[in-house]
Amino acid sequence: MRTSLPLPLLLLLLLLILLFHTSLSTSTTTATSNNANATQQFREAPQFYNSPDCPSISTADEEVDPEEDDSDHICSDQAIHVAMTLDTQYIRGSMAAILSVLQHSSCPQNILFHFVASASANASLLRATISTSFPYLKFQIYPFDDSSVSGLISTSIRSALDCPLNYARSYLANILPLCVRRVVYLDSDLILVDDIAKLAATPLGDSAVLAAPEYCNANFTSYFTLSFWSNPSLSLTFANRKPCYFNTGVMVIDLDRWRAGDYTGKIEEWMELQKRMRIYELGSLPPFLLVFAGNIASVDHRWNQHGLGGDNFRGLCRNLHPGPVSLLHWSGKGKPWARLDANRPCPLDALWAPYDLLQTPFALDS
Numbered sequence: 001m002r003t004s005l006p007l008p009l010l011l012l013l014l015l016l017i018l019l020f021h022t023s024l025s026t027s028t029t030t031a032t033s034n035n036a037n038a039t040q041q042f043r044e045a046p047q048f049y050n051s052p053d054c055p056s057i058s059t060a061d062e063e064v065d066p067e068e069d070d071s072d073h074i075c076s077d078q079a080i081h082v083a084m085t086l087d088t089q090y091i092r093g094s095m096a097a098i099l100s101v102l103q104h105s106s107c108p109q110n111i112l113f114h115f116v117a118s119a120s121a122n123a124s125l126l127r128a129t130i131s132t133s134f135p136y137l138k139f140q141i142y143p144f145d146d147s148s149v150s151g152l153i154s155t156s157i158r159s160a161l162d163c164p165l166n167y168a169r170s171y172l173a174n175i176l177p178l179c180v181r182r183v184v185y186l187d188s189d190l191i192l193v194d195d196i197a198k199l200a201a202t203p204l205g206d207s208a209v210l211a212a213p214e215y216c217n218a219n220f221t222s223y224f225t226l227s228f229w230s231n232p233s234l235s236l237t238f239a240n241r242k243p244c245y246f247n248t249g250v251m252v253i254d255l256d257r258w259r260a261g262d263y264t265g266k267i268e269e270w271m272e273l274q275k276r277m278r279i280y281e282l283g284s285l286p287p288f289l290l291v292f293a294g295n296i297a298s299v300d301h302r303w304n305q306h307g308l309g310g311d312n313f314r315g316l317c318r319n320l321h322p323g324p325v326s327l328l329h330w331s332g333k334g335k336p337w338a339r340l341d342a343n344r345p346c347p348l349d350a351l352w353a354p355y356d357l358l359q360t361p362f363a364l365d366s
Contacts, residue, residue, distance in 0.1 A: 040092060041359035042133045045099050054107035073138060075179035079112050080105075080200045083172055083183045085165050086115040086126055086141065092337050093188040093330075095133060096355035100191035102134075103355075107197060113139035114176055114183065116168045118146055133357055142175045144168045152271040153283075166284045169248060170267045173258040181256050187249035189309065189335055191355050194302075194326035202252045204297045209263060211252040211297035213304040216244035220293070223286055228279035241294030248288050249331055250304040252297075266291050302326040308348050309334040317346035328352070 057076040073079060082101060086094055094115075102108040117126055123141050130139060146164035148171070153164065168175070169185050176183065184200050202211045220243055221229060228234050258264070270287040273279060280286035302324045309332025310316040318332075328351060330336050336352035339345045345353075 040088075040129075042092075042095055042129065042357040043359050044135070045102070045133050045357060047136050048102045048105065048108035050107045050109045054110060057110055074112060074140075074177055077181075078110060080107070080110055080197055081112050081114060081176075081180050081183040082196065083114040083116065083169075083176065083185045084188060085144075085168050086117045086130075086188075087121060087165060088126075090188040091126070091129060092356070092358055093190075093335065095129075095357045096337075096352060097186060097188055097190055097192075098130075098134060098137070099355045099357060100193065101186075101196050102137075104192050104195055105197065106195050109136075109138075111138070111196065113137060114172075114180070115139060115141045116144050116165070116172070116175055117141055118165055119143040120146065144171065144175065152268060152275065169251070170264055170284065170287070172253065173255045174264060176255065178259075181254070183253050183255060185248075185251045185253060187329065187331065189331060190249065190327055190329040191352055192327050199250075199252060199299070199303055199326070202297060202299055204252070204254050204257075207257075208295065208297040209254055209257045209261065210292060211299050212246040212248070212250060213299045213301045214244040214246050214296065215301075216242075218245040220245055220289075223282065223289055224280050225278055227277060234279065237290060238294065243289065243293035245289070246293065246296060247304055247306045247329070247331060248285055249306065249329055250299075250327060252299070263291060300326075304329055306331045308332070308336075308346075310346060318348070320348065 055078040057073050057078040084094060084097065098113065101111065105111060115126070115130070117123055121143075123143065127141055130137060130141075144165060149167045150164045153167065172183060172185065182200070184196060204211055223245065267287040267290075270279075270290045274287075301321060303326050305320055305325050305327060306329040308318050308320075308328060309330040310318045320328075328348070330352065334346070336345065336349040337356065337358070339349055340353060340356075
């Protein structure tokens with residue numbers, strides 16, 4: 001004899017089954033998405049050597065111990081320090097950027113990379129990925145505690161700008177060893193076609209904390225809201241300054257001066273104000289402008305041909321700015337690897353493609 005379940009109990013069981021199936025599907029989709037990034041395979045890059053006239057740095061021929069933060073080469077004044085953020089979403093761009101830096105450097109063995117990754121990221125996987133393609137690269141990976149900044153982030157006009165790792169550049173002075181006195185910060189969506197030593201040697205004068213290419217023809221007022229400009233106590237921030245827009249994806253930073261002036265604290269103060277009254281719309285850029293615009297050392301525009309990402313939604317492609325080129329930067333919504341994969345590249349994406357180390361299925365056996 002079969003016993004029928006009461007209707008309420010039957011409905012409860014069906015609801016539990018449905019919830020379990022939905023949860024399983026979501027987990028599978030998330031895992032698949034994460035694994036798609038995590039399982040990207042990259043080719044090994046060529047090894048690059050110093051030219052004969054390069055200054056020597058301590059332990060130049062030894063591999064870096066990823067757990068050692070105070071080894072001689074890190075504190076050498078002859079080293080060129082490059083900082084970048086690192087995550088699985090943009091790892092393909094990072095690999096291309098690293099290759100471009102090394103390939104065009106006259107002293108590649110003197111370059112030390114400082115990668116900042118989310119504390120929740122798989123650091124072992126990121127380290128293995130970098131080491132496999134660049135076995136001789138001198139680098140460190142530093143964990144960035146997202147919670148240290150997530151409470152200060154206000155919603156921006158583009159959700160991609162709200163990622164806590166975008167704000168890591170504001171904390172480099174706290175993250176990197178104290179003996180690292182100057183660093184070149186680079187975004188992951190760019191390539192260099194010139195020697196980074198030239199950029200690293202940018203004069204900062206007697207007081208500038210950072211250097212970057214300035215764009216004084218840009219409409220600076222558009223980076224802040226009407227509430228900001230209509231409030232004299234806020235708009236007077238730029239009194240006695242000639243503020244110009246600059247892109248924070250390429251910067252030379254004097255970390256000693258940054259630490260001495262507690263510029264991380266100054267940036268956080270503006271972010272806290274933004275939480276109380278909306279004074280800007282774009283992510284991590286406006287606090288930098290509020291603190292530094294008009295008080296930076298200028299860098300030639302050749303070192304940041306930015307905006308090449310254009311607009312994926314409208315299929316808009318950008319041209320190069322007039323003048324010579326030392327660095328191409330695909331800032332904006334569109335990334336060259338995504339457009340190449342979709343077989344809808346912009347003309348300038350062909351300049352990025354030679355630095356792409358992604359191992360395609362067709363080349364796995366070659």
